[in-house]
Amino acid sequence: AAAAASIRERQTVALKRMLNFNVPHVKNSTGEPVWKVLIYDRFGQDIISPLLSVKELRDMGITLHLLLHSDRDPIPDVPAVYFVMPTEENIDRMCQDLRNQLYESYYLNFISAISRSKLEDIANAALAASAVTQVAKVFDQYLNFITLEDDMFVLCNQNKELVSYRAINRPDITDTEMETVMDTIVDSLFCFFVTLGAVPIIRCSRGTAAEMVAVKLDKKLRENLRDARNSLFTGDTLGAGQFSFQRPLLVLVDRNIDLATPLHHTWTYQALVHDVLDFHLNRVNLEESSGVENSPAGARPKRKNKKSYDLTPVDKFWQKHKGSPFPEVAESVQQELESYRAQEDEVKRLKSIMGLEGEDEGAISMLSDNTAKLTSAVSSLPELLEKKRLIDLHTNVATAVLEHIKARKLDVYFEYEEKIMSKTTLDKSLLDIISDPDAGTPEDKMRLFLIYYISAQQAPSEADLEQYKKALTDAGCNLNPLQYIKQWKAFAKMASAPASYGNTTTKPMGLLSRVMNTGSQFVMEGVKNLVLKQQNLPVTRILDNLMEMKSNPETDDYRYFDPKMLRGNDSSVPRNKNPFQEAIVFVVGGGNYIEYQNLVDYIKGKQGKHILYGCSELFNATQFIKQLSQLGQ
């Protein structure tokens, strides 16, 4: 399982090596400090920011980190490490830097492979500036993807529109544009596999964008493997992976097989934060309105302070609870708060004992115990402070989420959608919910209706549809997404039967006595405590079939590619009959945390298997609805 061990670690190690002048980094406590300057473009920034904090950059000796296209002053005698994409403008700016002699030496690192002609441009500029010896090293890093979690990655953040769902599914897309989009996706996937150090076996569904990606990726991997001199998959890059007999499975799916999941209302912590708050690249931005709502007359309105928090792997609470249902999270925060308070009290008690100690001469024997206790208390103080900070952070985030839930009645939507998706009987009619003015924003209602429409076995009758449309427009929704979904449904019907979502039940646990204890900040009155039953979303089901080599009409005619085979064939028959140990699921057209969480839950039950989840972009329901409405116009 070493090959799939934390893509995040691999990327971090690669970055650290790059920052250490491309020499493997060894921690040395009495080493001399070396300082350097880091220059990156926006792509580089997005890649580095979820992985290395500013403090870690400092530890690596970076004194300044600057954007490539900002005004930079000459700093003599400092080596500069560049981490940029090899685009025209970046190359121009770098040549300008060389001409202006901003730094002493230059270590150029390109996020993805640079073409020969652009390399010659730099050479030209270096010659013109007589700075050839200053260019110390030039590297292709093959790091063109963003790792958000240990097992989740996204292709890019900066030029999302280029590879968005909308871009791929536009009716007016030309072939060349499609080619560019596919090339971008394939380039990133290629970099991903180079960093992972493994050549996967690719399976994809027929007739979709995923198939185009698969064909191109297979071709690219094949070319690289053939080129024995420059192959990126040999030598010490594989390491332990070389000896594993298992190659990972890459499952390429297209967003179109399951449009309901991105619209679904969710109940787990991480997915909720992504849905409801402003959350990207592991950073959540909260707008806090401090204090009392009604300010006295004449007073200036209270300023809303914006706060942003980083949710990182160091945050143990986040790691434990990012997939748990929200009420559990609320409880756990309470528990953490209580244990923190207990520890704080102990430290305070110690203080009082020491105070007493000063007056009581006779109890000298207690002194040695207390000094030891004091030492341990003092050394544990930073830990305590850190814990407090995390508790505050999560309290704020969870409170913000809770406010949204209460305001929009998201629990009602969640329950209802679960029922729709599992085709159990509905107790309230859809029309009631849509016409209910308190429940949710127009967008929520639109989402609900779209899910209903997508997962209905047969389209509702014209009269019903008109009724719904009227109710939706009354509630203030824009009907463009519906147009698109109609088209999609018609198309999807031709292709295959709509995916079913399995049977689930949600058990409302009544009014929560546990959460509503006094002193609890999370008074969730009226919010039902819903328990998520394990269900498999379509993507998870497909993965399950392919990984375990199960036979299923859905996945039987998936194409099979093996870049290591000498001759590519078009068969769908897998050569390998054993179940796979590692798999990478990549959704072309966009993914979200709900699917990710579902995959994580699925693989938790299986020992020794690993899954990585990737998507070309990460969107929440709001952004997806926007894209759909643009498509439906």
Next chain:
Amino acid sequence: MAVDITLLFRASVKTVKTRNKALGVAVGGGVDGSRDELFRRSPRPKGDFSSRAREVISHIGKLRDFLLEHRKDYINAYSHVMSEYGRMTDTERDQIDQDAQTFMRTCSEAIQQLRTQAHKEIYSQQVKEHRSAVLDFVEDYLKRVCKLYSEQRAIRVKRVVDKKRLSKLEPEPNTKARESTSSEKGSQHPSQESEEKPATEEYPEKVPAESQPELGTWGEGKGDDELSPEEIQMFEQENQRLIGEMNSLFDEVRQIEGRVVEISRLQEIFTEKVLQQEAEIDSIHQLVVGATENIKEGNEDIREAIKNNAGFRVWVLFFLVMCSFSLLFLDWYD
């Protein structure tokens, strides 16, 4: 995995060179390029700052090497047993401590100087940030090396304390003998006041000479007095008592020494934390001073406003009274 294309780059440099030559384009170099480069680089401002910083770093490196080199000898507890080659006397250790401390002091002073100089020189924001970060790194390096030194020293101090503790435990008969002399001395005191002074004078002389034969002569010297069996018993009892007292005293002193070491460690931690908070407290102090001044000004303004208000009212009243009087007057006049 990253691919090193530096060679590719150099190759493309060559291709570009040859291409330019072929095309006859005048590049800012060519054959003279390399020479030009050399000339170009030397008059470039070498950056006084970074060379000084590098000097400080090399000094600290020397200190670190020096400490590491002698570390083994320094903490070697059995130096008196080993051959002379590895031995290090206490004086040498003290010397090392002294030297290390002066060195560290000079280094930190140099860093301070660099910092003030960097602040004074007006450069762009980025250069300032860069320089202060560089100085932070250098200070951190110094701290790490100092930690080496203080660790060594702590081990040494602990060894000394342990040694003292052990050495006090061992010579029981010696201490007893010493006690007997002192007890004898003590018992002589009340009986012979006149001999007190010479006794006390002799005592400091006699204590260093713990040897038995001297004791014997001493004891014999005092043997002229008759020691009746009762007195012997009394003396012995007193001996025992004094021994017991001394022992308990020694125990306590030992314990206290251990605790003092711990306390000193704690003190170190506390001073570190307090120094860290110093800057924050300074800023808070400034803010509070500013706030009190603002409040004072605010009070003044409020007082003025009240006065103005009152004055205004007086004038309004006066105006109304005048108006009413004028009305009355006009009415009366007409």
